[in-house]
Each structure stands twice: as C-alpha cells, then as structure tokens.
Amino acid sequence: MDYTKKMNTTRGVEGGKRIAWHSESIEDVVRRLESPADGLTDEQVRQRLAEYGENVIEKTRQTTPLEMLLRQLRDPLLMVLIGSGLVAIALGKIIDGAVVLAVVVINTIIGFFQEFRASRAIEALATLVPQRADVKRNGLWTSLNSNELVPGDRVRLNAGDKVPADLRLILVKSLAVDEAILTGESLPAQKRSEAVSVDAQVGDQTCLSFKGTLVTYGMAEGVIIRTGGQTELGRISEMLSEATELETPLTRALGKLGKQITIAILALAVVIMGIGMWRDMSSGVALMSAFRDTMMFAIALAVGAIPEGLPAIVTIALAIGVRRMAARNAIVRKLPSVETLGSTTVICSDKTGTLTKNEMTVRRIWTREQSYTIEGVGYDSNGSVKNAEGEAPGENAKAALVGTILCSDARLVEEDGKRKVEGDPTEGALIVAGEKAGLDPAEVSRRYPRIDSVPFDSDRKYMATLHRGGESGDFIVLKGAPEVVIERCIVESAAEREKIFDQVHLLAGEGMRVLGVARRDVEEPVRADEISEEDIDGGGFTLLALFGIIDPPRREAIESIADCHRAGVTVKMITGDHAATAEAIGKELGIYQGNPVIEGNRLAAMSDEEIWEAARRSNVFARVSPESKLKLVRALQQEKGAGSREVVAMTGDGVNDAPALKQANIGVAMGITGTSASQEASDLVLMDDNFATIAAAIEEGRRVYDNLVKSIAFVIPTNLALALILVYAVLFFPFDTSRQELLLPMKPTQLLWINLVAAVALALPLAFEAKEPNIMRRRPRDPDSPVFSSFLILRTILAAGLISAFALILFSYHYDRQLAMGVDQMLALRESQTLAVTTVVFSQIFYLLNCRSLSGSVFRIGLFSNWVFYAGVSIVLILQAAFIYAPFMHSIFASLPLESSDLLL
Numbered sequence: 003m004d005y006t007k008k009m010n011t012t013r014g015v016e017g018g019k020r021i022a023w024h025s026e027s028i029e030d031v032v033r034r035l036e037s038p039a040d041g042l043t044d045e046q047v048r049q050r051l052a053e054y055g056e057n058v059i060e061k062t063r064q065t066t067p068l069e070m071l072l073r074q075l076r077d078p079l080l081m082v083l084i085g086s087g088l089v090a091i092a093l094g095k096i097i098d099g100a101v102v103l104a105v106v107v108i109n110t111i112i113g114f115f116q117e118f119r120a121s122r123a124i125e126a127l128a129t130l131v132p133q134r135a136d137v138k139r140n141g142l143w144t145s146l147n148s149n150e151l152v153p154g155d156r157v158r159l160n161a162g163d164k165v166p167a168d169l170r171l172i173l174v175k176s177l178a179v180d181e182a183i184l185t186g187e188s189l190p191a192q193k194r195s196e197a198v199s200v201d202a203q204v205g206d207q208t209c210l211s212f213k214g215t216l217v218t219y220g221m222a223e224g225v226i227i228r229t230g231g232q233t234e235l236g237r238i239s240e241m242l243s244e245a246t247e248l249e250t251p252l253t254r255a256l257g258k259l260g261k262q263i264t265i266a267i268l269a270l271a272v273v274i275m276g277i278g279m280w281r282d283m284s285s286g287v288a289l290m291s292a293f294r295d296t297m298m299f300a301i302a303l304a305v306g307a308i309p310e311g312l313p314a315i316v317t318i319a320l321a322i323g324v325r326r327m328a329a330r331n332a333i334v335r336k337l338p339s340v341e342t343l344g345s346t347t348v349i350c351s352d353k354t355g356t357l358t359k360n361e362m363t364v365r366r367i368w369t370r371e372q373s374y375t376i377e378g379v380g381y382d383s384n385g386s387v388k389n390a391e392g393e394a395p396g397e398n399a400k401a402a403l404v405g406t407i408l409c410s411d412a413r414l415v416e417e418d419g420k421r422k423v424e425g426d427p428t429e430g431a432l433i434v435a436g437e438k439a440g441l442d443p444a445e446v447s448r449r450y451p452r453i454d455s456v457p458f459d460s461d462r463k464y465m466a467t468l469h470r471g472g473e474s475g476d477f478i479v480l481k482g483a484p485e486v487v488i489e490r491c492i493v494e495s496a497a498e499r500e501k502i503f504d505q506v507h508l509l510a511g512e513g514m515r516v517l518g519v520a521r522r523d524v525e526e527p528v529r530a531d532e533i534s535e536e537d538i539d540g541g542g543f544t545l546l547a548l549f550g551i552i553d554p555p556r557r558e559a560i561e562s563i564a565d566c567h568r569a570g571v572t573v574k575m576i577t578g579d580h581a582a583t584a585e586a587i588g589k590e591l592g593i594y595q596g597n598p599v600i601e602g603n604r605l606a607a608m609s610d611e612e613i614w615e616a617a618r619r620s621n622v623f624a625r626v627s628p629e630s631k632l633k634l635v636r637a638l639q640q641e642k643g644a645g646s647r648e649v650v651a652m653t654g655d656g657v658n659d660a661p662a663l664k665q666a667n668i669g670v671a672m673g674i675t676g677t678s679a680s681q682e683a684s685d686l687v688l689m690d691d692n693f694a695t696i697a698a699a700i701e702e703g704r705r706v707y708d709n710l711v712k713s714i715a716f717v718i719p720t721n722l723a724l725a726l727i728l729v730y731a732v733l734f735f736p737f738d739t740s741r742q743e744l745l746l747p748m749k750p751t752q753l754l755w756i757n758l759v760a761a762v763a764l765a766l767p768l769a770f771e772a773k774e775p776n777i778m779r780r781r782p783r784d785p786d787s788p789v790f791s792s793f794l795i796l797r798t799i800l801a802a803g804l805i806s807a808f809a810l811i812l813f814s815y816h817y818d819r820q821l822a823m824g825v826d827q828m829l830a831l832r833e834s835q836t837l838a839v840t841t842v843v844f845s846q847i848f849y850l851l852n853c854r855s856l857s858g859s860v861f862r863i864g865l866f867s868n869w870v871f872y873a874g875v876s877i878v879l880i881l882q883a884a885f886i887y888a889p890f891m892h893s894i895f896a897s898l899p900l901e902s903s904d905l906l907l
Contacts, residue, residue: 023170023227024207025200031170035154037225041138042154050152057151057167057229059239135166155226159217168233169211169224171195176220176459178426179211182354183656183677184234184628185578189362189427189515190218192460203602203625204234204658205578208460214657219426238628241661255789263721267308270729271300278732296732308757309721315713315762319769323706331689332699333673339685341710342668343703346571347782348638348648350631350666353577353584355675355691356653357563357591358553362427364435365514366550368505369398402547403439405519406432407446409467409479414443428515431551450477454532458482468524468533476524478533480543487518490538491545505548513586514550521546552583555590562697563592570781571700576623576631578658584624593621605630613637631662639667649785653688653696654680670696705773707783708856713765715794716853720761720846722802724753727809727838745831747813751895752839755885760843760878764850767874771854772867794856805845812907813838829898836886836897837904843882847875 135148136158148166178190185205194208213233230236278296323340354360412425423430433443450469458465464482484506493499509516520543563573573593577584581599588594600616602625617637641647652666655676660683663669671684672691681687688695727747735745813834820830885891887899
C-alpha cells in the first residue's frame with residue numbers, strides 16, 4: 003500500500019468517501035490497516051503517530067477576553083455616545099463628557115460579563131476520553147495512555163472500560179456497550195463481530211465500538227479504525243465548532259431598533275447643527291463660537307435621544323426571569339435565552355429521560371390465561387401489579403415473575419437514600435415487577451439457589467440458569483428473545499404457536515421490548531450441577547409468560563405537550579430508538595399525528611429541499627444520527643417560499659446532541675443525565691430532566707418578553723420627548739445675547755440623570771409584573787416582528803408629545819417669570835432647567851401606571867398586584883428630591899432648589 007493511499011485509508015477515507023468499516027469483513031479490515039495478530043511494533047507506531055497525530059480531539063481557537071470586550075463597542079448607539087463624550091471633553095465640558103463616557107463603560111462591562119460565560123462545549127468533550135487502554139504491542143498486552151493509540155492497534159475491552167478510539171470488533175464475548183451519548187438509545191447496545199449493512203446508522207453498527215462510550219458487560223478485542231478527530235466523537239466536535247450561534251429574536255429586534263435610532267439621531271443632529279449655526283451667525287456670533295455652541299446642542303440631542311439605560315433594563319429584566327426559572331428547575335446559562343423561549347415555535351425533544359422516565363418498566367405481562375396491563379408509569383395505589391379488571395395476577399404470572407428474578411444478574415441497591423438498579427436495566431425492570439407483585443427477590447433467590455448458568459450472549463439471544471429447590475427437584479429457567487424461547491418450548495398446535503406470536507407482534511408493535519420466560523424441570527438423565535447450551539437447545543420448556551418492557555412516558559410530559567400545542571408550539575420527537583418504539587411513545591404523548599416516522603437512514607439520503615419538507619411534515623424521527631439532527635434543526639430555521647422560519651428549542655443529554663443544541667435558537671440540556679458536552683453547548687439546563695419544565699420555561703419566557711416590551715414602551719417615549727424638547731429649543735427659543743448662545747432647556751448631564759436614574763428605576767418594576775391571563779393561549783410571536791407595533795408607535799408619539807409639551811411650557815413660563823422678577827439670568831436658567839427635569843420625571847411616574855398593561859386597564863390587573871411598582875416610585879421621588887435639594891448634586895448636575903409652589907405647579 004503506497005503512502006498516500008495508506009494515509010487516507012487510516013483516516014477513514016477512500017475515493018473521497020468515508021470508509022464504511024461496519025460493512026467490511028474482519029479479514030478486509032485487518033488487511034487494510036496492516037494490523038498483525040501480535041500487534042504493531044514500536045517502529046510502526048512511531049510512523050503512524052508521525053503521520054496521523056495523537057489520539058486527541060483538537061480544540062478550536064477560543065475567543066479571547068480582549069476580543070469579547072472590543073466586540074461590545076460595535077453597537078452603533080455606543081459609538082455615538084463615545085463620540086459625543088470625546089467631543090464634549092474636547093470642547094471643555096469635562097464633567098459632561100466624563101459622565102457620558104462612564105455610561106459607555108458600564109454598558110460595556112455588562113455586555114462583556116454576559117458573553118464571558120459563553121459555551122466551552124468542545125473542551126467538555128475531552129472529559130469523555132479515557133486515560134489508559136489495554137493495547138497489544140510487540141506481541142504483549144500492555145496498558146498505555148490512550149493518546150498514544152494509532153489506527154491498526156489491537157485493543158482489549160472489559161466491563162467498566164471507556165472505549166479509547168473507534169474500533170472494529172474482531173472477538174466478542176457477550177459485549178454490551180452504553181452508547182446513549184452518541185445514539186440516545188436507552189438500552190446498552192449488544193455487540194457482535196459480524197459485518198452489517200453498508201447503510202446502517204451509528205446505532206445499528208453493531209460490529210463497531212465508538213470512542214467515549216462505556217462497556218457495561220462482557221469483553222471484546224478490536225482493531226482501531228479511527229483516532230482523534232476522525233472518530234464519531236471527533237466528528238461531533240467538528241460539527242459543534244461549525245454550528246452557528248444565532249442571534250436571539252430580542253437581540254435582533256433591539257439591534258434593528260438601535261440602528262434606526264442611530265440614523266435618526268445623526269440625521270437630526272446634522273439638521274440641528276445647521277439651523278443652530280445659522281441662528282447664531284445671524285445674531286453676530288463668530289463661526290467657531292457658533293460651531294462650538296451648536297455642537298453642544300448636538301451632543302445634548304444624542305445623550306437625550308439615546309436610551310442609555312435600556313441595556314441595563316434589559317439585562318436586569320432577563321436576570322429576574324433567570325431567577326424565576328431557577329425556582330422552576332430551569333437553569334439559564336445565557337441571559338438572552340430567557341426571552342428566546344417566549345418566541346419558541348418548535349421544540350425538538352429527545353425521548354429518553356425527557357419525555358420518558360428513563361426507567362425500563364414492565365408494561366405488560368401475558369400468560370396463556372390472562373394479560374396483565376400495568377398502566378401509566380407505575381403500578382396501582384397499593385404498589386401491586388393488576389390486570390385490566392383490577393384483579394391480582396394469577397399463579398402463572400407469579401411463577402413467571404419468580405423465574406425472571408432467578409434468571410437475572412441485576413439487583414436493586416440503596417444509594418443516597420434512593421433505590422436504583424445495578425446491572426442491566428431490563429433485568430432491573432423484571433425484578434421491580436416481581437417486587438410489585440408481592441415477591442421478595444432476596445427470599446426467592448434463597449429459596450431457589452442458583453447452581454449454574456449459561457450467560458446471555460448476543461448470538462444466542464438467551465440466558466439460562468439452573469436452580470435447586472423445585473417441587474420436582476432441580477429446574478432450569480430460560481429468558482431471552484421470544485422467538486428463541488418459543489422455539490425451545492412445547493407448543494401444542496400450530497394455532498397455539500400463532501396465537502403466541504400474534505401477542506409478540508402486538509407488544510412489539512406498541513414499541514415494547516419483548517422477552518419470553520420459560521421453565522423446565524431437570525429429569526434424571528440430565529441431572530447434574532451444571533448446564534450447557536446442549537441442555538437448553540434440547541427443548542422441552544414450558545412457556546411461562548411474555549413480558550412487554552418499555553421506558554414509559556412521563557405523565558406530566560403528556561400534559562405539558564398538550565399545553566404547548568394550545569400555545570401554538572409544535573413538539574417533535576427526535577430519538578435514537580427504533581421506529582416502532584418512537585411511534586408508540588409518540589402516540590401516547592400526543593406527538594404522533596399520523597405522518598410516517600422518518601428514520602435516520604432516510605434523512606441521510608434526502609436533499610436539503612426534502613429535509614426541509616420532512617422537518618415540517620413529520621413530528622417523530624427515529625434512529626437519527628448527529629448529522630441528521632443538525633440538518634433537521636437548520637431546516638426548521640430556514641425560510642423558503644411561503645414557509646415560515648421557526649424558532650427552535652432543542653433538548654438533549656448526549657454528546658450526539660451537542661451540535662444540534664448549539665445550532666438551535668435555544669439549546670436545552672439535561673441536568674441529571676446530561677453529559678458535560680451537552681450542558682456546555684446548551685442555553686438552558688433542566689435540573690429535573692423533565693419536559694414539563696420546558697413548558698414552564700416557555701411560559702416564563704413569554705412573561706419576560708411581555709414585561710420587556712412594557713419597559714421599552716415606557717423608556718422610548720422619554721427619549722423621544724427629550725429629543726423633541728431640544729429640537730424645539732433650537733428652532734424657537736430666543737437667543738441669549740449676554741452669553742452669545744441659544745438657550746438649552748436641559749444640560750447633557752441632566753438628560754443622563756433622566757435616562758439612567760429616573761427611567762431605569764421606574765422601568766425595572768415593570769419586570770416584576772404578573773403574567774397576562776392569556777399568555778399560554780396565544781400563538782408564538784413572529785421572531786421577525788419589530789419590538790414596536792403600529793399601536794405602540796402611535797402611543798409613543800402621543801406620550802412623548804405630551805411630556806415634551808409639559809416640560810417646555812413650564813420651563814418657558816418659569817424662566818420668563820424669574821427674569822421678570824429681576825433674578826440673575828444664570829440662576830433663572832438653572833432653576834428653570836431643574837423644573838423642566840422634575841416635570842419630565844413626574845410625567846414618567848404617571849405614564850408608568852399606563853405601561854403596567856399594554857392590552858388593558860391598570861384597574862383590570864389590579865392597582866396593588868405589583869408592590870415593586872410603589873417601591874420604584876418611592877425611590878425615584880427620594881432621588882429626585884436629592885437632585886433638587888442636595889448641594890453635592892448641584893455641583894454635578896447644575897440643579898437648584900425649587901419652591902414648593904414650583905413643585906405643585
């Protein structure tokens with residue numbers, strides 16, 4: 003094999019395509035990889051390490067803190083403020099400029115710390131890589147650091163090992179591997195050495211074992227076919243780095259609003275400067291003096307029109323939502339995600355542990371006499387197995403349950419005050435079913451001690467145990483795949499056999515895993531203290547029962563899915579389980595709507611257009627690979643023709659879910675069963691792994707958005723009012739001949755006081771408003787819709803007009819009256835400016851009442867339903883009193899004390 007071909011082959015590529023190692027025979031794999039039975043030599047290892055690198059997943063370059071900090075300054079509104087502050091300082095207005103720049107610094111720090119907590123998902127993948135591995139080198143087995151492994155190495159696996167690289171299994175002994183982090187499959191995968199179909203998905207590639215997965219049972223040997231970034235885990239890491247982190251709808255809407263405000267401010271500032279300079283120069287002011295004078299007007303306009311307090315209001319309102327969600331078991335990792343939940347239109351949910359309990363449970367026990375259905379997710383109120391008529395199980399069912407206890411290696415253990423299964427989860431379900439029927443597993447095992455056993459093997463598909471203590475002497479219990487068990491049982495007729503298999507197909511069609519249990523007394527010629535496969539294959543067993551086992555849906559998930567549907571949110575199930583299981587669970591949950599379940603191999607063969615249509619047509623997807631999950635999310639987010647672009651929430655707990663979690667508008671990871679990679683890629687972590695918590699979080703997200711809109715609807719009219727005040731002053735106020743400049747109704751620092759102190763303190767109580775009554779009975783909002791509707795725009799113009807009119811009338815009235823009384827012009831100006839600021843603040847307080855509900859009267863929601871409202875108003879009144887009467891405030895803001903008659907006015 004030449005160098006280039008060897009390199010490509012070892013990296014899993016040949017002819018431009020990824021090699022389907024799972025469809026290759028053992029002989030072909032060994033030949034391709036030049037893997038001798040005695041293992042690679044030191045020289046071969048050195049060559050391959052030099053050619054293909056270490057068995058590590060490379061980390062992509064992370065954004066530096068400095069880059070994050072500089073990114074915050076790209077906001078056009080902040081750029082206008084920076085320019086305004088610098089110009090003010092250059093013109094000698096040191097305090098005005100310093101205050102403006104201080105606002106920029108505060109906003110930048112808030113944004114920086116918000117982004118600094120961003121995802122580090124690829125780093126989390128490294129925790130899944132085992133440190134040591136058993137490798138055959140130079141004819142000897144040795145333990146080495148897994149980083150040193152190369153393609154062609156022979157590796158040995160035992161129970162409890164993490165698989166160090168992607169392996170082609172060449173020798174298998176009852177190997178079971180937990181691949182949930184890659185496939186989402188709730189049960190350990192049974193492995194074998196025979197090749198499988200070329201189009202088999204990851205979950206069906208039974209002759210391969212993948213890096214980072216956990217061996218739960220048995221042992222095996224395999225040849226490494228892929229290392230590092232070429233492994234399935236490495237490919238997921240690559241997809242994760244390519245997944246796009248999208249802007250949230252609110253971020254996008256506020257960014258658009260910010261650009262519109264910036265353009266309007268700059269255009270208006272240019273016009274104002276032109277008019278102001280014309281008025282100054284026509285009054286005999288020199289060009290440079292006129293420029294300096296009108297530039298301060300432009301700075302005041304920028305400071306007044308820009309909602310400087312809005313970033314703080316948004317951040318604090320989102321933080322309040324974070325606290326509320328935490329109380330409902332939803333931990334938010336990224337602040338904007340709080341609002342994104344409120345506009346979610348589609349939830350793509352994993353099945354195991356989220357929609358289901360992640361506890362294998364016996365749902366059906368079938369004997370030839372009766373069928374016992376265990377409804378829901380548990381048993382009856384007394385903890386007993388009951389049949390459909392509420393009767394206790396008969397002797398045959400109890401005998402079958404005794405058999406399952408005896409023919410199982412799992413056991414129930416106490417850990418941290420909770421009982422859990424130690425061993426195979428399916429066997430654990432059988433033991434629990436026996437307990438619920440009133441049997442004591444420990445007593446059963448003592449009464450019928452095990453003498454010998456034939457362990458489960460994926461080729462045999464059964465397990466058998468020999469026991470002492472039966473009424474007729476020793477006996478054998480056989481447990482396994484129904485077709486294997488029935489083949490070894492005495493069946494009276496073809497009709498009886500058909501009846502049994504009809505029941506098997508019925509249970510399997512409902513998505514259950516079906517097990518058969520049979521028993522045979524040991525007769526004299528065979529009596530011994532050991533059994534073999536020949537003893538079992540001889541037949542003569544009596545079928546005791548068929549067991550239908552399933553991971554049952556959470557009852558609260560069923561209710562929450564119905565709530566989501568009423569709220570206009572579509573729920574889709576994307577799982578690694580088989581199609582029959584996915585369809586059955588989908589029907590129980592109310593997700594399956596009649597369109598066919600689409601399997602991963604079909605998705606992989608679809609074009610982008612077909613995936614786009616499938617993503618909207620079907621609600622249940624089975625055996626889905628990480629690539630297909632990512633494609634599904636991207637397809638839902640894509641807008642085509644008349645089709646809408648969805649806001650997608652994606653749930654998951656495995657490494658295989660991480661790329662889709664990162665790509666989704668809102669990634670939701672599991673806090674109990676989730677891997678660190680999935681949690682780091684997510685925006686939200688469910689501490690109870692419960693779908694119902696997602697529905698609660700969506701409700702909270704809608705509440706947060708409603709309250710944010712109320713806050714914005716309150717803040718923007720104030721900014722528009724301040725801009726109108728300054729524009730009116732430039733156009734119509736008289737020229738101050740003594741100071742050779744136009745009158746300024748408010749100084750820039752006073753505008754900042756209104757924007758940052760009064761507006762923020764008054765807007766924040768709106769974040770505590772109760773949810774609107776119809777919050778979960780309305781459709782999700784269009785993510786592309788503007789923050790301000792036409793109604794809010796009209797309302798903003800009206801409120802801004804009234805506030806500016808009040809302030810201008812009182813400023814003019816007071817200023818003229820003071821001059822008429824012979825008061826010094828500068829004192830009259832400062833006192834009138836103080837009155838104008840106070841008028842705006844008082845107007846804000848009254849307008850705040852109107853903003854508590856945008857769809858109804860404040861009396862309808864209750865005057866006293868939000869005590870924080872009164873706290874905010876009280877704080878502003880105290881601060882405004884300090885602004886008016888505190889001497890240190892006079893030096894900063896050029897304010898002066900007011901008479902009680904002025905306050906009354």
